[in-house]
Amino acid sequence: MNKEHNADHSSAADAFLAAVDAAGHSGIDPELLPYLEEADDASENKQLPLTDVSGEREQRKALENLVEASLLAGPLPEIVQEVRAEDEEETHRRLLEDAAQEAALDKEISQIYASIIARAPEHKVQPSLDRVRMAMNYLADPQNAFPAVHITGTNGKTSTARMIDSLAQATGLRTGRFTSPHLHTVRERISLDGQPISKQSFISAYQDVAQIIELVDQKNRETGGPRMSFFEVFTVMAYAAFADYPIDLGVIEVGMGGRWDATNVIDAKVGVITPISKDHEKWLGSTVGQIASEKAGIIKDSMVLILAKQPEEARKIILEEAAHKGATVREYGTDIEVLSRQQAVGGQLITVRTPAAVYEDVYVPLFGAHQSENAALAIAAFEALSGGTALEPRLLENGMANATSPGRAEILRSSPTIMVDAAHNPGGAAVLRTTLEDDFPFTDIVGVYSAMADKDVEGVLSEMEPLLASLVLTQMPGERAMELEELVRISTEVFGPDRVFTAEDTASAIDKAVTAAEEGGAPAPNTAVVAFGSVVFAAHVREVLGAGRPPAENMPSKM
Known part of the structure; x- marks a missing residue:
């Protein structure tokens, strides 16, 4: 060396x-x-x-x-312990700070929600668009800041809205979706890019419009008119939040009806009318024709209207209104059609024909023929929003595959299967019954039911009776809920006394139904518990089964 x-x-x-x-x-x-x-x-x-x-x-x-x-071995053990202790202390401190911040936000949202629902519901306020138009004018017309699709009908509105929203997101658009009622949090009503508006953004949206709402209330008081309804306030908040975000597309579902609905201040270029049947008769009319006339009120000049399969009485009225307004109609059965559908894991594969194309083997993660038709309407509506051109297959596939519709033929558990559905009128019950018959192998079904006092309970139960082995009733919380005694009376008339049982709350009702299903003797794959009756009841069931937790910010849905 x-x-x-x-x-x-x-x-x-x-x-x-x-x-x-x-x-x-x-x-x-x-x-x-x-x-x-x-x-x-x-x-x-x-x-x-x-x-x-x-x-x-x-x-x-x-x-x-x-x-x-x-x-080679790393830091000394005492140094490691000291660092870990400091990290744990810092993590704990941050968790406490985050929890305190969340609690403060929840409290503020709860206070805002309480102040809004203290207002009169829409059906108890004089029908008019003037109050919302005045608020929009003061806010520089935020509803004109984005293109929109406007959706009305009796059943399928929310599912169709969610599918359109999902398709738009798949193409990279920023979306705003306004639907009602909500399941677990009021923030669901105003969704941005498919997610409920954040807590802070909800608070900001209210703060941004609060003074305008008070000004409109004051102007109306001066002329002897009513304050804005709670749904009108939510509508103003939604349009303002959408413009502020900003969104590329608004997907707007009416609250009730169409002509006088607060959402109808929007000038949508595309409209969708889902299937019409009897509901809200006290406010919309006692016949299908009268109800159709109210819902046709969303049709605007030169609109592209996507029309679902309708009773002939309703169809005639809607087509007449469309012709009067110069709207272009794309109708299910003529321009739009589900060519085939087959069951798939978690949903179905459908082939759809629209004015622009035939789309083969599109996966839809929802059950029932009605959801395949809702999907066809959604695809046609998004084509219209896209200038009438065919949708790119990959984007269509991604958009539909990511579509969800909680509380609509939704499976929450297995062995036995527990399903929840928001069916609250005879039309919805008929659709649920068909879905159970066509898409599932059930031979022994126990129903769990609760309803609002203003609903057609007899009509709903009459649709479901042939399919149910027995029925467990309970009374959901809230002033609008039908009393248990009245539910028992009507149910006994439809099912007979031997097939009707009661429970003190939703959890107990589900437990009793599961026990009955298991004791029925049918194999597990063929037994089911199906809870239905309203969106509010569907939310309770989801919460009991852990699919949706009620946040501290929230209060029961009023509509």
């Missing part, structure tokens, strides 16, 4: 030791790496032993101990 190499190696070793000394016991210093690499190279090429790094035994031993204890 020559002196020059020894000198170089000694210099490297000195630098190595200096770096080690600088690093202390905290681990390998980044500046050490070149020397480690040089040592490796030297060992590989010259086969130098470790003893050549230093000429002195004590220094060599100290280096070896340091390398073994600190550089």
Whole structure:
């Protein structure tokens, strides 16, 4: 070994030791790496032993101990414990801060919601769009800041809205969706990019319009008119939030009816009317024709109208209104059609014909022929929004595959299957019954039911009676709920006394129904518990089964 190499190696070793000394016991210093690499190279090429790094035994031993204890094994245990304790303390502090912040937001949202639903419901306020138009005018007409699709009908509105929303997101559009009622949080009513508006954004949306709402209330009081209804306030909040975000497309579902609905201040270029049947007769009319006339009120001049399969009485009225407004109608059965559908895991595969194309084997993660038809309407509506051109297959596939509709023929558990559906009128019950008959192998079904006091309970139960082995009744919370005694009276008339049972709350009702299903004798794949009756009841069932937790911000849905 020559002196020059020894000198170089000694210099490297000195630098190595200096770096080690600088690093202390905290681990390998980044500046050490070149020397480690040089040592490796030297060992590989010259086969130098470790003893050549230093000429002195004590220094060599100290280096070896340091390398073994600190550089190779990591920091000293006491240092690790200290760092971990500091990290845990910091994590705990942040969790407490986050929890306090969330609690404060929940409290503020709860207060806002309480102040809004203290207002009269829409059906108890004089039908008029003037109040919302006045608010929109004061806010510089945010509803005109984005293109929109406007959706009305009796059943299928929310599912169709969610599908259109999902298709739009798949193409990269920023979306705003306004639907009602909500399942678990009032923020669901105003969704941005498919998700409920954030807590802070909900608060900001209310704060942004609060003074305008009060001004409109004051103007109406001066002329002897009513305050804005709670649904009108939500509508104003939604349109303002959508414009502020901003969105590329609004997907707007009416609250009730169409002509006088608060949402109808929007000038949508595309409209959708889902199937119409009797519901809200007290406010919309007692016949299908009268109800159709109200819902046809969303039709605007030169709109493209996507029309679902309708009773002939309703169809005639809608087509007449469309002709009067110069709207272009794309009708299910003529321009739009589900050519085929087959069951698939978690949903169905459908082939759809629209004005622009035939789309084959589109996966829809929802059950029932009605959802295949809703999907066809959604696809046709999005085609119209896209200028009438065919949709790119990959985007269509992604958009439909990501569509969801909680509380609509939704399976929450298995063995036995527990399904929840928001069916609250005879039309919805008929659709649920058909879905159960066509898409599932159930031979022994136990129903769990609760309803609002203003609903056609007899009509709903008459649709479901042929399919249910027995029925468990319970009364959901809320002032609008039908009393349990009245539910029992009507149910007994439909099912007979031997097939009707009661439970004190939703959880008990589900337990009793599961027990009855399991004791029915049918194999597990053929037994089911189906809970139905309203969106509010569907939310209770989902919460009991852990599919949706009621946030502290929330209060029961009023509509």
